[in-house]
Amino acid sequence: MSTAARTRVRLATTSLAGCFGCHMSFLDIDEHLFELVELVEFDRSPLTNIKHCSPCDIGLIEGGVCNAENVHVLREFRAQCKTLVAIGACAINGGLPAQRNHIPLEACLREVYQSRAGLGASGVPNDPELPLLLDKVRPIHEVVRVDYSIPGCPPSGEAIWKFLSDLIAGRTPRLSHPMLHFD
Amino acid sequence: MSKQFLFDGRPVPFEDGQTILQAARAAGHYIPHLCWHPDFPPHGSCKLCIVKVGGRHVSSCAMPAKEGMEVESNTPEINGERRALLQMLFVEGNHFCPSCEKSGNCQLQALAYDLEMVGERFAHFFPDRPVDASHPDVLLDFNRCIFCELCVRASRDVDGKQVFALTERGIHKYLVVNAESGRLGDTDFAASDRAADICPVGVILHKRVGFARPIGSRTYDIQPIHEVDMKERT
Amino acid sequence: MRSHEISSSQIADVVNRHHRLPDRLLQILIELQEPSGWLPPATLTALADALGVSRAHVEGVAGFYSFLHTEPVGRYRLLFSDNIIEHQLGSRELMAALCSKLWVEPHKPSEDGLVSVSTTSCIGMGDQGPAMLANGRPVLRLSHQRINQIAELVRQQVPVSEWPEAFFHVDNNIHRRDAMLQLDLAPGAALQAALALGRAEWMRQMQLSNLRGRGGAGFTTAVKWMACADAPGADKVVVCNADEGEPGTFKDRVLLTTLADAVFEGMTLAAWAVGARQGLLYLRGEYRYLRPTLEAVLARRRSAGLLGRQILGKAGFDFDIEIHLGAGAYVCGEETALLESLEGKRGTPRIRPPFPVTRGYLGRPTVVNNVETLAKTCLIALEGGAAFAATGTAQSTGTKLLSISGDCARPGIYEYPFGVAIERVLEDCGASDTQAVQVGGAAGIMLASYEFHRRIAFEDVPTAGAFMVFDSSRDLFEVARNFVAFFAHESCGFCTPCRVGTSLLLKAMNKLADGHGAKTDLADIEWIDRLLKNASHCGLGSAAPNPVMDTLLKFRPAYERRLRSLDFAPAFNLDDALAAARRASGRDDAAAHFSADHAPR
Structure with missing residues (x-):
């Protein structure tokens, strides 16, 4: 490993119960991508093919926590990343997936697997390959300690870039009008 | 002097x-x-x-x-406390801005922008508050109620109708309407009432106009609330 | 449930008896609920029509008070007093035993509608608990034997009015008397003395006495009276605050039982001083059983010319007293919430200023005084302000009634001159091995043993009268948690910090109690405490964090030993969050659990 590579900030990203919209927005930083690759090295991320997180400086989490697998991934990120960042509405308050929270989980599952035509009333699958759902979709700060948040659905590429460049430069990241928005 | x-x-x-x-x-x-x-x-x-x-x-x-x-x-001290009060309001209800028609025109959201509230800190309550779509012209989405009682006051003091009231207490408090059925459609509420346009958040919504102005070009998207409020002084 | 519906003629009767006045709404609701125990939706609608107010308003008021029910309840409503002292005497075990004997779940009416078993905030019987309210009547000294009897009486559907008298016997338990409790007042004697002084001189004697409010806040009574006397408006009001809801307090109950004449005479003395014609005594719903005797005392005083027109023959001195009932809302002890409640509304504290002395009951200048404060004015009338001020300390004159409960040999009422040291009180009530004393109830202050030299006085340890003793076997975290649950239950929900903050605080305390807490939760708790203290609308919210702040400061290990992590722990139990999915899928393999979640870190 070259000296230059070692001084770069190691960054991991993932999407839990999200839509990858925040990742798309991340790519929308356009020409800043060239600056970014000078500053960071990607670890586990949909942008790489790395399956598990190594020790990192920054972890970006998109999406809320809706199932057991989300919990495991989130815990891995927390254990490996010095700084953990919630990115987007779902990571911050559960977002659209959390709008199932007022419906009892059993009713949700029954509706999908038993009442729906086309699934052959097969019943709720009993398959260890499928992660079990949590009774409610939770924001990530209710499962692990979170250091920063970037709101938005998704946050703009501009906001993500402002945040990351602040963080990497050692400034406390601040987002204000009009970069700070929740929709 | x-x-x-x-x-x-x-x-x-x-x-x-x-x-x-x-x-x-x-x-x-x-x-x-x-x-x-x-x-x-x-x-x-x-x-x-x-x-x-x-x-x-x-x-x-x-x-x-x-x-x-x-x-x-x-001051940082008072603004920090205000931010925490906003966080309390956010976790108490179900405030999902991306799916809310009021986004961009919502004072709760705009204040959160102004006070740089980026996260919600506390654990969410995720209460179950069914919406009331019974009225032909107006929808009630109780998930966003912050108990400011502006609708209660406007309906009572301006419209002379007393369509709204709060019942229960503490964290279980909720907004009720003036009908045994509990449905807005069974009250004398009208879309022209003062109470129909007073909600600072997205509880009382006129039907069929929600996205007349697209998200991103609304009041507080364009200007922060502290500037809007100063402009509105007469 | 249709059979329980209240007929329109019944509604009309009650409404007419209250002169169709919307400000009687709470009293009307209490009466209408009497026959069936709850208020069906149609009743609320009919009542709104009869009073000419909106149904939403009626529903809002009915929903506010714990003792008003807008959903069916059991024909027997058994409510265990949820005071920590009674927990320590086994009330929760007794409640569980009663539930299992009656085959009911707690907090839920039985399917046949026969019985509901639940809890209620402290009912003011801490010296003779565990206690419960059975259809509103206090049943004392509960034991397993008594619980068995109650279960049998309920099963056989014996009306509560026919239960053994011994169940309902309330002891006064007065163990130490001073000026107040030694008073043998001939009805009218204090009034006679004050009238002889003349109004100005009577007010001067009140000033000389330096009497301060016994409800806890300690405002100088004469100042309050003068402000009301000077306020514009002829139709002044005197209100006696008998909404003794502070957990662990029961001295007003004993005063109303043993010295009702002095309380009413004190109200009349206040009326004479400020020029009021109307008096209201707001009696907490839990003390409703006292109402018949209080009404009898009022009737006696009327026929003796001590109430009504031209009191004691004095031309122009007209004053009468009416009793209003509360219905289970601690916040109504706050004077402006109490005024709202007297006006038949939700008990939401008002914005101050204006203060009640200028704009109180129905906008009229109003004096609101505590039961004990008013009773004490009789001593001043009889013996003069200087004599009254001769006891106690310079800033806290006279005596104070303490309601002592908890780990001591002789719980009950003790009257001391102000300035008495905590250790002296502990010695007198037979407390040993005392770890902590909670003075002033849930909203008060917790003192550790190194503070027992401190004194009961407004300038040192102020109190409305509660004095709860905890010996070294007690877990003070659980004490604080009980108080936090109390405040969360009693928050009116008006302001953001109290409505949300008390519930967040309770969540955090429950998380610690369940063994899922982490160091970050302690930081959250301290942050919520600060918001409650600084930003709340009234004293309930700003006092709500007191027990937690005190125990965190003085008994921090009680929290620390519950922590699972010195860093962070999830806000909820992860494994429990998978339970529904396990049930639905039939899975129970290792991957269907967060087993590591239970391992201590």
Whole structure:
């Protein structure tokens, strides 16, 4: 490993119960991508093919926590990343997936697997390959300690870039009008 | 010579009977508020307008201005507490901005922008609050209620109808309408009522106009709430 | 449930008896609920029509008070007093035993509608608990034997009015008397003395006495009276605050039982001083059983010329007293919430200023005084202000009634001159091995043993009268948690910090109690405490964090030993969050659990 590579900030990203919209927005930083690759090295991320997180400086989490697998991934990120960042509405308050929270989980599952035509009333699958759902979709700060948040659905590429460049430069990241928005 | 007090170190003139918030606002100083409305007497429930006077916290919307007061408002300490009060309002209800028609026109959201509330800190309550779509022209989405009682007050004091009231208490408190069925459609509420246009958040929504103005080009998308509020002074 | 519906003629009767006045709404609701125990939706609608107010308003008021029910309840409503002292005497075990004997779940009416078993905030019987309210009547000294009897009486559907008298016997338990409790007042004697002084001189004697409010806040009574006397408006009001809801307090109950004449005479003395014609005594719903005797005392005083027109023959001195009932809302002890409640509304504290002395009951100048404060004015009338001020301390004159409960040999009422040291009180009530004392109830202050030299006085340890003793076997975290649950239950929900903050605080305390807490939760708790203290609308919210702040400061290990992590722990139990999915899928393999979640870190 070259000296230059070692001084770069190691960054991991993932999407839990999200839509990858925040990742798309991340790519929308356009020409800043060239600056970014000078500053960071990607670890586990949909942008790489790395399956598990190594020790990192920054972890970006998109999406809320809706199932057991989300919990495991989130815990891995927390254990490996010095700084953990919630990115987007779902990571911050559960977002659209959390709008199932007022419906009892059993009713949700029954509706999908038993009442729906086309699934052959097969019943709720009993398959260890499928992660079990949590009774409610939770924001990530209710499962692990979170250091920063970037709101938005998704946050703009501009906001993500402002945040990351602040963080990497050692400034406390601040987002204000009009970069700070929740929709 | 008119009386004055100090607001964050700057002199603010006032007349007897004015509250701290009224006098500060008249002088061009914004104090965050949600339940206060210029057309109604102070309510004092949201507590966003807290300021410190002589080391004591008071609600500036309700506290009469007094000669020589030293008022602290726009300080890291008070803004930190205001941010926490906003976080309490966010976790208490179900505030999913991306799917809310009021996004961009919502005062709760706009204040969160102004006070740089980026996360929600506390654990969510995720209450179950079914929506009421029974009225032909207006929808009620109780998930977003912040209990400012502006609709209660407008309906009672302006419309003369008493369509709304709060019942239960504490964290279980909720908004009810004036019908045994509990449905807005069974009340005499009209889309032209003052109460139909007073909600600072997205509880009371006119049907069929929600996205007339696209998200991103709405009131508080364009201008922060402290500027809008100053502009709205007459 | 249709059979329980209240007929329109019944509604009309009650409404007419209250002169169709909307400000009687709470009293009307209490009466209408009497026959069936709850208020069906149609009743609320009919009542709104009869009073000419909106149904939403009626629903809002009915929903506010714990003792008003808008959903069916059991024909027997058994409510265990949820006071920590009674927990320590086994009330929760007794409640569980009763539930299992009656085959009911707690907090849920039985399917046949026969019985509901639940809890209620402290009912003011801490010296003779565990206690419960059975259809509103206090049943004392509960034991397993008594619980068995109650279960049998309920099963056989014996009306509560026919239960053994011994169940309902309330002891006064007065163990130490001073000026107040030694008073043997001939009805009218204090009034006679004050009238002889003349109004100005009577007020001067009140000033000399330096009497301060016994409800806890300690405002100088004469100042309050003078402000009311000077306020514009002829139709002044005197209100006696008998909404003794502070957990662990019961001295007003004993005063109303043993010295009702002095309380009413004190109200009349206040009326004479400020020029009031109307008096209201707001009696907490839990003390409703006292109402018949209080009404009898009022009737006696009327026929003796001590109430009504031209009191004691004095031309122009007209004053009468009416009793209003509360219905289970601690916040109504706050004087402006109490005024709202007297006006038949939700008990939401008002914005101050204006203060009640200028704009109180129905906008009229109003004096609101505590039961004990008013009773004490009789001593001043009889013996003069200077004599009254001769006891106690310079800033806290006279005596104070303490309601002592908890780990001591002789719980009950003790009257001391102000300035008495905590250790002296502990010795007198037979407390040993005392770890902590909670003075002033849930909203008060917790003192550790190194503070027992401190004194009961407004300038040192102020109190409305509660004095709860905890010996070294007690877990003070659980004490604080009980108080936090109390405040969360009693928050009116008006302001953001109290409505949300008390519930967040309870969540955090429950998380610690369940063994899922982390160091970050302690930081959250301290942050919520600060918001409650600084930003709340009234004293309930700003006092709500007191027990937690005190115990965190003085008994921090009680929290620390519950922590699972010195860093962070999830806000909820992860493994429990998978339970529904496990049930639905039939899975129970290792991957269907967060087993590591239970391992201590």
